[in-house]
Amino acid sequence: MKRYILGRLTVVPILLIGIVTVAFCVSRLIPSDPLASIVGERQMNNEEIVNAAKQRWGLDKSVPRQYVLYLENLVRGDLGTSFRTKQSVVADLGERIPATLELAVAAMLFGGLGGVVLGAVSASKKNKPADHISRIFSLVGSSLPVFWTGLALLFLLYARLGWFPGPGRLPPRTRPPDHVTGLYTVDALLAGNPKLALQTLHRLLLPAFVLGWAIMGSVSRLVRASMLDELHADYVRTARAKGLRNATVMRVHVLRNAMLPVLTILGFAFASLLTGAVLTETIFEWNGVGSYAVAATRSLDYPAINGVCLFGGLVFLLANLVTDLLYALADPKIRLS
Amino acid sequence: MGSSTGRASGRGLVAALATVALIAASCGSDDDSSGGTTVVGDSSNTTAGVDSTPASAGGTDVRELVVARDMDVNSLDPARAYCDTCQIYLTAVYETLITVDPSDLSQQIPRLATSWEANDDNTVFTFALADATFADGSPVEAKDVKWSWERLSNVKASASYLMDGYSSIETPDEKTVVVTFEAPNSAFLPIVSAPYMGVSNSDEAIAQASALADETAETDDSAEPFFLENSLGSGPYQLESYTEGDALVLVRNDNYWNGTPQFPMVTIKQVKDSASQLQQLQAGDVDIAMQISLDSLSQIEGDPNLNVSTTDSYNFVYIAVSPGAQGPGGAELQDPMVREAIKLAVDYTGILDVTVAGNGKLQASPIPNGFDGSADLALPAQDLDKATALMAEAGLTDGFTLDAMYPKVNVYGVDFDVMMQKVQQDLKKINIEVNLQPVEFPQWIDAINAEGIPLTAVYFAPDHTDSSQYPGYFGMIDGSPWSVRAGGGAAGAPIVNEKEAPLLSKALASSGAAKTAAYTELGQEMINDLIFFPLVNPQLVLASQADVTGNLYSGCCNLDLSFVGIG
Numbered sequence: 001m002k003r004y005i006l007g008r009l010t011v012v013p014i015l016l017i018g019i020v021t022v023a024f025c026v027s028r029l030i031p032s033d034p035l036a037s038i039v040g041e042r043q044m045n046n047e048e049i050v051n052a053a054k055q056r057w058g059l060d061k062s063v064p065r066q067y068v069l070y071l072e073n074l075v076r077g078d079l080g081t082s083f084r085t086k087q088s089v090v091a092d093l094g095e096r097i098p099a100t101l102e103l104a105v106a107a108m109l110f111g112g113l114g115g116v117v118l119g120a121v122s123a124s125k126k127n128k129p130a131d132h133i134s135r136i137f138s139l140v141g142s143s144l145p146v147f148w149t150g151l152a153l154l155f156l157l158y159a160r161l162g163w164f165p166g167p168g169r170l171p172p173r174t175r176p177p178d179h180v181t182g183l184y185t186v187d188a189l190l191a192g193n194p195k196l197a198l199q200t201l202h203r204l205l206l207p208a209f210v211l212g213w214a215i216m217g218s219v220s221r222l223v224r225a226s227m228l229d230e231l232h233a234d235y236v237r238t239a240r241a242k243g244l245r246n247a248t249v250m251r252v253h254v255l256r257n258a259m260l261p262v263l264t265i266l267g268f269a270f271a272s273l274l275t276g277a278v279l280t281e282t283i284f285e286w287n288g289v290g291s292y293a294v295a296a297t298r299s300l301d302y303p304a305i306n307g308v309c310l311f312g313g314l315v316f317l318l319a320n321l322v323t324d325l326l327y328a329l330a331d332p333k334i335r336l337s
Numbered sequence: 338m339g340s341s342t343g344r345a346s347g348r349g350l351v352a353a354l355a356t357v358a359l360i361a362a363s364c365g366s367d368d369d370s371s372g373g374t375t376v377v378g379d380s381s382n383t384t385a386g387v388d389s390t391p392a393s394a395g396g397t398d399v400r401e402l403v404v405a406r407d408m409d410v411n412s413l414d415p416a417r418a419y420c421d422t423c424q425i426y427l428t429a430v431y432e433t434l435i436t437v438d439p440s441d442l443s444q445q446i447p448r449l450a451t452s453w454e455a456n457d458d459n460t461v462f463t464f465a466l467a468d469a470t471f472a473d474g475s476p477v478e479a480k481d482v483k484w485s486w487e488r489l490s491n492v493k494a495s496a497s498y499l500m501d502g503y504s505s506i507e508t509p510d511e512k513t514v515v516v517t518f519e520a521p522n523s524a525f526l527p528i529v530s531a532p533y534m535g536v537s538n539s540d541e542a543i544a545q546a547s548a549l550a551d552e553t554a555e556t557d558d559s560a561e562p563f564f565l566e567n568s569l570g571s572g573p574y575q576l577e578s579y580t581e582g583d584a585l586v587l588v589r590n591d592n593y594w595n596g597t598p599q600f601p602m603v604t605i606k607q608v609k610d611s612a613s614q615l616q617q618l619q620a621g622d623v624d625i626a627m628q629i630s631l632d633s634l635s636q637i638e639g640d641p642n643l644n645v646s647t648t649d650s651y652n653f654v655y656i657a658v659s660p661g662a663q664g665p666g667g668a669e670l671q672d673p674m675v676r677e678a679i680k681l682a683v684d685y686t687g688i689l690d691v692t693v694a695g696n697g698k699l700q701a702s703p704i705p706n707g708f709d710g711s712a713d714l715a716l717p718a719q720d721l722d723k724a725t726a727l728m729a730e731a732g733l734t735d736g737f738t739l740d741a742m743y744p745k746v747n748v749y750g751v752d753f754d755v756m757m758q759k760v761q762q763d764l765k766k767i768n769i770e771v772n773l774q775p776v777e778f779p780q781w782i783d784a785i786n787a788e789g790i791p792l793t794a795v796y797f798a799p800d801h802t803d804s805s806q807y808p809g810y811f812g813m814i815d816g817s818p819w820s821v822r823a824g825g826g827a828a829g830a831p832i833v834n835e836k837e838a839p840l841l842s843k844a845l846a847s848s849g850a851a852k853t854a855a856y857t858e859l860g861q862e863m864i865n866d867l868i869f870f871p872l873v874n875p876q877l878v879l880a881s882q883a884d885v886t887g888n889l890y891s892g893c894c895n896l897d898l899s900f901v902g903i904g
Contacts (some may be wrong), residue, residue, distance in 0.1 A: 030780075038411075039494075042495075044786055045786065047709035049495065052494070053494075055556065084581075087562070087581070131838075151612075166613075166617050166622050167608070167613060172403050173400065173403060173602075174602075283613075285607060285608060298778075
């Protein structure tokens, strides 16, 4: 197992260099000038200001030279300074990753756990009303566009009914808890402020539900299909013949075996949530990686674009690795081979 | 047997839902820290009815002010900041020597300066400073003004052009500043009232941020990160924190030299779109919403909990043609009759209706309504018969195809897609087939500077309150951005109207009625160029909680927080 993990980890840096190289080249191929975002449209014809900006941001150097400098800095852990925020990209991502992580974890609880529960309900109540209801619920969640669901729920539950708070991670006129993890719910608890923890959790519910509902459908359908396959397997018949309670059969035998393909989906779903929650973050004013990526792309902020690509690549590589490891843990046949 | 698993799963689901409901119920309304979002009061407030004197706490502490805004901050360094939100921030934190009276664009009122004067030919400007102090209690001195303005000029950032043409800044004593220009510059006093001309505490900027103001600032100044976390001004508020994409938080300057600022804290909260700003204003989560779209006005007008009004702005949206552009239509545009036909084919009032529901004004020239030189010019009007005749006279009865690349944006409530579709319909009536190409802003900039764009749409908001910025940008004057763009960008040759540069020099050397006359003449020349067709001078929606006072639009500063209070 150790050799397997080491072997997988060895290729990670090579893949990451490939990712940043592609990101670097693609962003330079776009027929636009990032200086427009740096100096503003009105000063683009002011040669003195444009030259000063080029020099300041290293854009006066040749593209190959910029690439070499970027790699040299990358080795030192420096992802450069964002043209847009004027802060280091490492600091920018450090501020935003916890926000996205908090949202993604909560969305996984809704979507992942919810999907497993609904799938299990559907499988065990096949073709009964509970099956139909859970399938329709899942289908609706995965069919509706996230931006529409988010806007509709905000309008209904916040603006009209007032049951949920509005967009943003914190209530109005409230300062963030002292930074420890960057996850406000956790930091509020660590700061001994359970009221704030509840408030931040309350604010997390709606965006997490919107995001989670979208992945719930695929998870529940997969769980349902896998469980129905397993229900007809010989070992299940044997377990029942031996007099095991149905709940035990379902939980210990059927669900465990049915979870194998679901693990793959969950791993990639989590990676997608970390890197692709753009619309949800925008609608709910969640200052995470997704909204940062969009802003960086729109202003052709090279360092930020490369930083986000690097982060996304790392997340997917790690998700892939963790999924493989979980797979091996869950299935002795894979572990032994 | 299967049913027992189903019950177990069902119980789990019910438990999860119950937990969610419990959290929702236990949290209830989570803005109880606001201490006063329930608002009552008069909804008929108008700009004219609002007192424009600075708000003062008068010994009573009020709640934190929350302003919803889609922020566009490019920097918080006073020498590098250049954006609409920067204007609000700089005005609150870094005071200028003089500022603009919110109720009268042409009037400057004192801030750090007690008096100011220009010599007869507008080349020497003298300011006497008040006994003001920075937030750390140290006095504001002439050397701070000199250092701040020289740094603004020498960092060669976006707002550096405001100091163009000065030859020296003298400080004969601690309270006197004398600025000398190489050529007459009647624009300087309005420029001094621009937020970008704010004064920093030079001793602390050098000591804490190693900030540079001399010629080396262009290459060696690295103080920007410091200014993203700290402020060194004398204004009523100080920077508490800034998180890009989230919030800009200001705290009261407890050492403020000119009274007690009203709010203990001011948060400018990032709220991307108009609909969300509207919802949060109605829910009481924010006190002021700055970018409510004009088509949402009907949803909040008459709400007794809100103060809602509209006011004229100095922003405008225009279309422009480039006779030297390489793309389809560029060659035909070289004929002034074709350009005039385009001007006459546009349904200006129809565009006002479809873009801002009629809540705006027509504008004659690139000098916006309310600025010197805008009053006596004829407004554009549609005349399809004349436009058709001009097309025939130009030998283009069958029309031609015109490429129209424009930035895909929604500014000042004007959706460019909607506006350009209307322009497309209008020009179709004289057989011009407009090929719409919405693009991202950097792509648009690249295209227009490289080879020009036959027909485009852009917007403009003033940096300061002097009309000189308009011929300086829109004029067919050697070196102006639009002289190059109209001529086809770097690939073409600039278009120059020989009358405009002398007229601008004349305006900069004049004062009073002579200055107004020069700018009026310049405005007419820019109309005659047939390059720009201003379409919408939109109004702005001023929306706040009913007890908020002083929510005024300022021509220099957007929103001057020192005027905002709780009534």
